[in-house]
């Protein structure tokens with residue numbers, strides 16, 4: 001199952017050199033999945049940054065997931081896409097991407113949404129924010145018990161939102177297969193070491 005361990009999500013970086021250097025550090029530290037998420041990039045910059053990350057991820061044999069944008073994922077032959085409730089239909093994305101690509105679905109704090117996403121063919125579901133997130137302060141809060149309840153879906157479950165080295169164990173213990181991290185990974189003084197520490201929580 002490719003969706004487990006540390007799921008690194010890129011921050012809104014304009015400097016592509018820094019994005020690549022920091023992403024390489026995260027991959028060298030053992031991040032198991034990388035998501036390209038840049039809410040501030042133009043379409044042109046997003047295409048250029050995601051293409052560069054594709055080359056990097058191929059070198060590390062790590063899947064690259066594109067946030068929000070099915071067309072960009074198709075254009076790059078990326079490994080998959082992550083869709084929130086306003087990012088388009090899961091079934092339509094599946095029809096466009098084919099059966100071999102990964103589709104992740106945000107389910108916030110809502111088990112019914114996760115059941116529906118599973119029926120529509122999502123490959124993993126994500127709940128969060130698990131803890132207060134400075135990246136997305138208005139994200140709804142998901143309780144740890146949701147991760148235990150979601151085991152019934154028999155799909156990998158990703159936790160997101162405010163996760164750091166101190167609180168991650170609570171959510172992993174509750175049943176999360178992977179933890180998606182932005183701030184506590186990319187703001188660390190040594191990203192590779194930080195990634196290693198996150199991954200060690202799963203062993």
Ligand SMILES: Cc1ncc(COP(=O)(O)OP(=O)(O)O)c(N)n1
Nearest residue numbers: 067082083084085106126158160180
């Ligand atoms: C792994 C993962 N989980 C949740 C999200 C959030 O998606 P969404 O709700 O669409 O919000 P934005 O990321 O688009 O702001 C995610 N990107 N990845």
Ligand SMILES: Cc1ncsc1CCOP(=O)(O)O
Nearest residue numbers: 133135136139161162182183
């Ligand atoms: C995209 C997203 N969705 C819910 S919380 C969040 C932000 C996660 O970033 P951080 O790990 O910095 O809290």
Ligand SMILES: [Mg+2]
Nearest residue numbers: 068083084087
């Ligand atoms: Mg989205």
